[in-house]
Every structure is written in C-alpha cells, then in structure tokens.
Amino acid sequence: MSIKPTYTANPDRYAEGTMNYRQCGNSGIRLPEITLGFWWHFGGVNAYEDAKAKVLHAFDHGITCFDLANNYGPPYGSAEETFGRIFDENLRSHRHEMIVTTKAGYDMWPGPYGIGSSRKMLMTSLDESLRRMKLDYVDIFYSHRYDGFTPIEETMQALIDIVHSGKALYVGLSNYPADRLAAAAEYLTAQHVHPLIYQGRYNMLVRDVEEKHVPLLTKLGVGFTAFSPLAEGVLSDKYIADAATRQYSLRNDLRPAKTTPLLIAKLKALNEIAANRGQSLAQMATAWLLARQSTTSVIIGPRTVEHLDSSINATRNIHFTGEELIEIDRILSMQ
Numbered sequence: 001m002s003i004k005p006t007y008t009a010n011p012d013r014y015a016e017g018t019m020n021y022r023q024c025g026n027s028g029i030r031l032p033e034i035t036l037g038f039w040w041h042f043g044g045v046n047a048y049e050d051a052k053a054k055v056l057h058a059f060d061h062g063i064t065c066f067d068l069a070n071n072y073g074p075p076y077g078s079a080e081e082t083f084g085r086i087f088d089e090n091l092r093s094h095r096h097e098m099i100v101t102t103k104a105g106y107d108m109w110p111g112p113y114g115i116g117s118s119r120k121m122l123m124t125s126l127d128e129s130l131r132r133m134k135l136d137y138v139d140i141f142y143s144h145r146y147d148g149f150t151p152i153e154e155t156m157q158a159l160i161d162i163v164h165s166g167k168a169l170y171v172g173l174s175n176y177p178a179d180r181l182a183a184a185a186e187y188l189t190a191q192h193v194h195p196l197i198y199q200g201r202y203n204m205l206v207r208d209v210e211e212k213h214v215p216l217l218t219k220l221g222v223g224f225t226a227f228s229p230l231a232e233g234v235l236s237d238k239y240i241a242d243a244a245t246r247q248y249s250l251r252n253d254l255r256p257a258k259t260t261p262l263l264i265a266k267l268k269a270l271n272e273i274a275a276n277r278g279q280s281l282a283q284m285a286t287a288w289l290l291a292r293q294s295t296t297s298v299i300i301g302p303r304t305v306e307h308l309d310s311s312i313n314a315t316r317n318i319h320f321t322g323e324e325l326i327e328i329d330r331i332l333s334m335q
C-alpha cells in the first residue's frame with residue numbers, strides 16, 4: 001500500500017522579502033500584491049496535478065488570496081471543484097491564513113435564475129460555490145457585474161444578508177459602471193457593511209478605470225484589485241515574434257485579428273524598456289500596476305509554475321523612473 005505524500009507548507013512563506021502585503025482600502029485586511037486567479041487553467045479540462053502545483057507553490061510564496069467565480073473552468077464550476085479538492089487534501093489546516101473569493105453574476109446555469117445579479121441568483125450560487133469549494137464561508141463574495149436590470153438595492157441587500165448569514169466575511173464588487181458603483185457603495189455603507197474591494201480590468205492596454213473608478217475608490221476607502229494584468233497574455237513576449245512563428249493562445253480574446261502591426265510595434269517598444277529594467281515584458285506589465293499605490297493586488301492567471309514565479313519576481317522591482325513612465329505613456333498612445 002502506498003502512503004500518499006502530505007503537503008507541508010514552506011515555513012518561510014511569510015519571511016521578509018517573500019511577498020508584500022497592502023492594506024485593502026481603509027479595512028483591516030492586508031492582501032498580497034499578487035492574487036492567484038482561477039479563470040483559466042484550473043478547470044476540469046486541465047490536469048489536476050498542474051493546478052495543485054501552482055496553488056501550493058503560490059501559498060509557499062506568501063500568496064494568501066485565491067480568486068474564483070462560480071463559472072470559472074471550463075466547464076463552469078470546475079475551477080471551484082479543483083480548488084475544493086486541493087484545499088481539502090492540502091490546505092484545510094491553513095484556512096485561517098487564506099482569503100478565498102468567489103463571484104456570481106454572469107451565466108452559470110440554464111433558465112432565468114442562472115444569470116444576473118438578483119437575490120435568487122446570488123444566494124443560490126454562493127451555496128453551490130461553497131459546496132464545490134468544500135468551504136463553510138468565503139472571505140469575499142463579489143457581485144460579478146452590474147447586470148443592467150436588477151435594482152442596486154436588491155443586489156446590495158442580498159450581499160448584506162449573505163454577510164450577516166456568515167457565508168461571506170466581506171463584500172466585493174466587480175464590473176460596475178462608476179455611477180452604479182457609487183450607488184452600491186452608498187447603500188452598503190448606510191447598512192454598515194462597507195464594501196471591501198472593487199475588481200476591474202486594468203492593464204497597460206486597458207486603462208478606463210483610471211478616470212473614474214480609481215479616484216472614487218480612493219475617496220471611499222475601498223481597495224482595488226486589477227484583473228487581466230497581461231491583457232490576457234498579450235503583454236508578453238510571445239506576440240513579439242514574427243507573425244509566421246507567433247504562437248497564439250487558445251484563449252478566445254487572443255485571436256490573430258487582435259494583434260495588429262501597431263500593437264506589435266508597441267509591444268516591441270515596451271519590451272525594450274522592460275529589458276533595460278532587467279524584466280520580461282510580462283513582469284514589467286505587472287510591476288507597472290503595482291507601482292500605483294491605489295492598486296491593492298494584481299490578479300494573475302498563470303498557465304504554468306514558471307509564469308507564477310515570473311509574476312512573483314515582478315514584485316521585486318516595481319519602481320519606475322519618471323522618464324520610464326513618460327516613455328511608456330508615449331508608446332501606449334502611439335496611433
């Protein structure tokens with residue numbers, strides 16, 4: 001009979017210089033500069049051992065925050081199942097060291113209650129998520145998006161009731177227009193459940209949140225976590241190669257049509273700055289987000305342990321000179 005090896009966490013995972021933690025808005029929670037995201041690469045179609053290697057490697061390097069959603073996979077729900085198995089077999093004794101998040105709002109199951117931000121959707125989806133993840137509670141439960149039709153009051157009251165039920169410790173919001181975000185924060189705060197964090201798409205190529213969301217969050221004392229820091233892999237060196245030899249990701253947003261000659265020229269120019277900093281383009285893209293104090297954490301989507309290590313190492317150099325920042329802005333605004 002073979003004895004299953006058990007996981008022992010790295011005793012130095014919180015040692016100085018391993019991972020930095022930032023205060024999340026004006027809350028008492030500190031989040032790691034790097035959060036591990038489960039959107040892709042952790043589903044039922046992926047090898048369990050690969051997913052496990054990344055999760056345990058992350059935890060061993062001080063990554064305490066794990067970002068999930070009901071429909072991450074594919075298939076939907078399977079990333080939560082993968083997490084649940086890894087957690088149950090390896091990390092259960094470390095539950096108090098972990099921030100686990102999930103979300104509901106996009107399509108999840110058939111019928112009118114399997115999508116959107118209604119009370120019915122949020123409450124039933126969270127119960128299903130907890131079952132898949134083998135957890136009693138999540139740390140942050142996100143409304144994944146403003147759906148355009150559910151009244152803000154209904155969605156926010158459901159989140160408040162979820163916190164009062166003990167199934168989530170904190171409330172998060174994601175993909176809300178700035179005015180809906182302000183209304184949601186006002187409702188939550190009036191009911192004494194301060195929103196902990198906002199999650200928005202933010203990278204060198206997509207900077208919309210800079211204009212309204214980030215200043216609003218700073219004013220409200222709400223943390224900000226950036227997703228898709230590499231624009232789903234575009235901000236990496238694989239797209240710089242000649243078109244003939246370029247490897248396109250299987251991920252839907254990275255079709256050849258998106259990689260225009262102008263984009264490739266920008267990536268090449270950015271890559272030169274990164275090289276002068278001793279970083280890969282992917283590392284510089286992550287560091288650029290962390291150079292802003294308004295960024296609480298960057299949610300990464302590593303396909304491999306090497307990707308994960310590279311992103312962790314990006315946190316070692318997040319200082320940019322004024323000249324570098326000006327040159328990056330010039331490149332990004334090239335027409």
Ligand SMILES: NC(=O)c1ccc[n+]([C@@H]2O[C@H](COP(=O)([O-])OP(=O)(O)OC[C@H]3O[C@@H](n4cnc5c(N)ncnc54)[C@H](OP(=O)(O)O)[C@@H]3O)[C@@H](O)[C@H]2O)c1
Pocket residue numbers: 036037038039040067068144174175199200226227228229230231232233234236237248249250251282283299300301302303306307308310311
């Ligand atoms: N709230 C929301 O609506 C929302 C939306 C999207 C994402 N998210 C969260 O944010 C997380 C990250 O999003 P994302 O997956 O789009 O992130 P991303 O980092 O922009 O893209 C990940 C892709 O970049 C490539 N990559 C990752 N690390 C790399 C590295 N160090 N060097 C070179 N290439 C690297 C890989 O592409 P290849 O596979 O092609 O190699 C990988 O699939 C998600 O897992 C999820 O938790 C939230």
